[in-house]
Amino acid sequence: MNWHARLIAPAQELDSAPLLRREFRVEEGHGALTRATLTLTAQGVVEAWLNGRPVSEDLLTPGWSAYEWRLRYASYDVTDLVDETSVLGIALGRGWFGGRLGWTGGEAWYGDGLGAFAQLELEFADGTTQLVVTDEEWTAGPSEILANDLYDGETIDARRRDDSWKRPGFAGDGWAGVRTVEFDTSRLTPYIGPAVTRWAALPVQEISTSPSGATLVDFGQNLVGWIKVRVQGPAGTEVVIRHAEVLEHGELGVRPLRSAKATDRYILSGGVDEFEPTFTFHGFRYAEITGWPGELRAEDLTAVAIGSELTRIGEFHTSDPLLNQFHENVVWGMRGNFVDVPTDCPQRDERLGWTGDIAAFAPTAAFLYDVDAFLSDWLVDLDLEQRHNDGIVGFVIPDVLKYMPHPADFGKPDSTAIWSDAAVWVPWDLYQAYGDTAVLERQFDSMALHVRRVKSLLSPSGVWDGNFQFGDWLDPDAPPENPAKAKADTGVVATACAYWSAKIVSDTAGVLGRSAEQAEFAAHAEALRAAFDREYVNGGIVKSDCTTVYALAIVFGLLSEADEAVAGDRLAELAAEAGYRISTGFAGTPFIADALTRTGHTDVAYRLLLEKECPSWLYPVTMGATTVWERWDSMLPDGTINPGEMTSFNHYALGAVADWMHRVVGGLSALEPGYARVLIAPQPGGGLTEAATSLETPHGRVSVRWSVDGDGVFTVEADLPEGVDGVLRLPGGEERPIGAGQVTASAELPAAVSVR
Template sequence: MTAPWQARMIAAESAPNAPLLRTRFTVEAGHGPVRRAVLHVTGLGLVEAFLDGAPVSDDVLAPGWSSYEWRLRYRSHDVTQLLAAPGAESVLGLALGNGWAAGRLTWSGERAYYADAPAGFAQLEVEFGDGHVQVVATDGSWRSHASAVLADDLYDGQTTDLRLLDPAWATTAGSEEGWGGVREVDLDTARLVPRLAPPVRRQEVLGVQQVLTSPSGRTILDFGQNLVGRLRLRVRGEAGAEVVVRHAEVLEDGELGVRPLRTARATDRWILSGGDDVLEPTLTFHGFRYAEVTGWPGELAAEDVEAVVVHSQLRRTGTFECSDELLNQLHSNVVWGLRGNFVDVPTDCPQRDERLGWTGDLAVFAPTAAYLYDVSDLLRDWLADLAAEQAAAAGKVPFVVPDVLKYVPHPPEFGEPETAAVWSDAAVWVPWALWQAHGDPAVLRQAYPSMSAHVDRVEGLLSDTGLWDTGFQFGDWLDPTAPPDAPFKAKADNGVVATACAYRSAHTLAEAAAVLGEDADAARWGALAERIGTAFREAYVDADGRVHSDCPTVYALAIEFGLLDGDVQRAGDRLAQLVAEGGHRIATGFAGTPYVTDALTRTGHLDTAYRLLLQTQCPSWLYPVTMGATTIWERWDSMLPDGSINPGEMTSFNHYALGAVADWMHRTVAGIAALEPGYARALVAPQPGGGITWAKGALDTPHGHLAVSWQLDQDGELTVEVEVPAGTSALLRLPGRPDEELGAGTHTASTRTPAPA
């Protein structure tokens, strides 16, 4: 920014829904040509900025959702090419929507947690050839007008009367009739911070795969993919006629399955102008595969409608493919789940009356996310919100970030809100995952105060025994044996899960401190981890190596978090036995699922891990695939085998947490892992199994392109090709041959694999 803030936050004086704000100004003359023009823009709610009628960017749903109480992010746009010549009149306009600030949030039915109405903030800085800077900024002189949008909400959808649309409103040709005043809204400009996260944008369009007629006679469009975004429709009909579009992820008995949406209406309404209308709501988004259209004039043709996919602008970095098509679909489901839930905030689900930044989901999914896409800037921005919320809550990491739940009555079964294992551990686990993926210590330095404050708070919650065995815990959330209405009633003991997580966070923090040269802290946190680990073994591991509550999750955590000393093999054997006794079906929830295949692999039970991964009976990773899923479900049985929706109130068909198994697929099936942070040194160690005859993976690391592909012939001959980026090395580890250090370049190696057990 070349000038101090002169702008004021403003809202429409008469508070129409989705108001338009604008100002007319003259580009100053006498200072030479315009050298550069930059528009800084943000708001409470959604803001679309226009200069002389042209949108200033491709961003949608801007400025997104941050912890508005402490961090309001602005974007800076170069608008030099849009600006009129010196001496000419121009119009700067802002179209506002309720968004996260003034719209509905959470299941409470309440709205406007952050602002009573949408408001905008903009500062245009025009630098001329002689160095003079002209500033045009939002203030009390701006004017406001109602838009064609009659209602807008992220949960409920958008209603637009196209007869009221004025395409010239943000141009010098726009009418002055009906424009009123604005009011200034209090804003401490110290809250303004440059946006670090990438913007949300339209990514692609999908066509209609099928036009269906439901048993009740309704027209339903199937796009073949559960996605997040909105529809774009082209229609010509009688002026005043209404077209209504309802969205849902699944069908039930041939009709739109809207019960999982709970109170979210997910409905867009369009009142036609009488001319050729293009219908695309820009102040909402939906999670859907199916759309029901009513009021369409004439016969609806598939080419009249397309689905616009919307999510944060992320660069794809990692890929995976193998000979098993069900696994390929599972991996695709993981990718689409990430895309749909990384809409500025990494959310739990994108469709119902929730869509919150649940920390537990991201804590377990971050390694997978960091392989698939470059999520570093998005998550660093989110971690800044986490730090702000945490600092305001005396070190407590909330269940969701931004923490709108602090304004919502807490469910009584959850007890008093407090730090919770896995969920609050996101303060440590997420930056560590980014460090491992990118090798940039800046993320650890930024997050270190949050990491330390979290572990400090956990230490204060430990019992005198050194265990974390009191207070509310989500535990192994959504263990498939838990009742549909009580997903926290898992087989795994909450104290075992929480204490294991406390150990992992303390140990990880000690490692982070060492990376940052904080040697005294490293010793302190290391001693805490040792104390917790000793307490865990004394309280929860018996003389026979059994872990208390004796279920797959507790063994997976104990093995993978390094809690067992000499009992690792016995624990792995017991885990494999439990998995076999369970028919190689899933018996873990949010806490255990990301680690169960790794724990089996680490202890020599690779075949059991593959049998668990490739199981198609419910509950399993592939059961949803056999049921036609195109994203990861929240519950293992979000849809029952008979095609009915799980009766639980909490049922989503787009949740990425249980897709964390993709991290194991990348490292074990494809064979790509980091031996040093940022893949400065990689481990290439594919471990074939499960009847898979070939696999390949590739990752754009910070150093370049790393790729692995392998084939297994009928005689058990394994041939591996490896591409190692310049300036790095890779350790090749294959069964039946010694480890080999590979330099930059392309390599081929072969070995004979042992016969399956």
């Protein structure tokens, strides 16, 4: 792009979110207007109108990126919105650039230079181009948005609304000039990923009164977005809406929000008012309404779910309603936390792009939705942050934590297993899901830099045990106040992850034809495997002898055949000793079901999956959860919220088991990256009598459906698109090649498989 625009802000301080406008006439004598393109970005977030009509339904543009080096812009075709005399109007909010971020109370970490940047290019039939750009010719004025913050909410005074500023001829009170803000246009880059949009609207399910007399609204689903309001009352009446995910003792459960106010305030005009707070978002199922004039009706409120615009590609269903609800919880948790960046949670004073969460969840995400562009965009920021931080992949991307006081209990900032491994695991997962080597090409230097950084951190014995690690974060046996105090030895976890990343980078180099790097990282991986065996394994027993260390050692292929058999049996034994309740945290949870399946204990994996007592995947479902929780016991069996300071009811990481559900329960997995060849291999169990899964692959739709009749006869139906072939494996182990089209096969189930 050839930039002519400047970043602008109001010349004088305003008491509200700024409005910016420019009136212009379309030049004559150039023939017909053939195209009009608006390019838009901000330090902050913006919405734009042309002649009173929105240029897009996008929200929170330009989102959150590594602002120091990369600011994205959006481009819109606005040809149909241009009139002979036109007004381009922009509203500017604080967003991630200028608002609160993190739990320390700070804001505007990236600087105080809020501003809008727009370039409108009008193309005519004779080849002439007319430019309308943000510059000193614009004017700025106040808005009805008195306050806006992603954590705290939005305050809107409907008495101040006057849409005439969006149309020609406006000359309002309080409007003045603008100033330019220092700005480096070399940071500007187009979006790779999708914009944030509205994707669902939910009606009120129940209006009730709490024990304290508060009016509560339940939307029946934990979601991310806001409440759209239609209300009429005396001018100056203030309606306050406070949001939360759960109720505790019948009251709004706000303690998990920590310092986030999550509160929207609406001041009425006296007429019929509609409010939609598009410069904030909340994670909520429930809302407390105060100040409502007259009777609150269900039709007055609508919950609007927002998130990055993603296409659903994968489906899953079984004969077990609780398991189906759990899978639906995984979907909703993902959508709520994929708001421009993959966040940990959407409600409290955090909402950061924690790397460990997406490292665990990426395979599941890539099956449920097409996340190739979304995560590729985020990986660009990861690479930028890493290259400006001595090769360290931070805890969060974008890494706003670098501006905050570093928590003492996190040790000196450096690479950490799983969290920093996102640099390697996420691009590899995208390649496996979609078969496009472009993401590996783009990210290879970042992947290699991470593994080399970790190599520099190894102890003389060759293992990674010398710096801070999150380890098996949120082990259910850890005390609420110390989620890092897990059973698994952190050196075992870290060294296993270091090996896995080194192996992936070696494999990536092989895919890309980089033979020298392939050999380098293969040798490094082998050295890590040998050190792991020497330091941590004794006859198949892995140091710290808990479920997570066995899960990692088995799935990552760190053990000899004999040791793996011992480890698999020990893993199954530990699961039984725990009453088949979950005993893994962030490190072990994504891998434990696969480790059990790989070592011949699929029946144990099913028992873990379908357990209902706390802690388990289905326990939150029995408690009414509609998203996946951060802690296995975010809500205790008595209905009280976990006493830990860090408690969310919408965290997707522990839903990573859905990947195993798709592949093993559903029976659909890739034999080649991008599903160019597929394996159809359902492994029934757990009393399930049927399951179905499907995936829109880059080559077309693949579907699998199976059932078990009352006589124990297993029947599978699969459908492969043209050009795709694969292997059908029946539960008894029989295999046969299959090609495009429909295939049906039946077999007697092995006696060990549980059938209701």
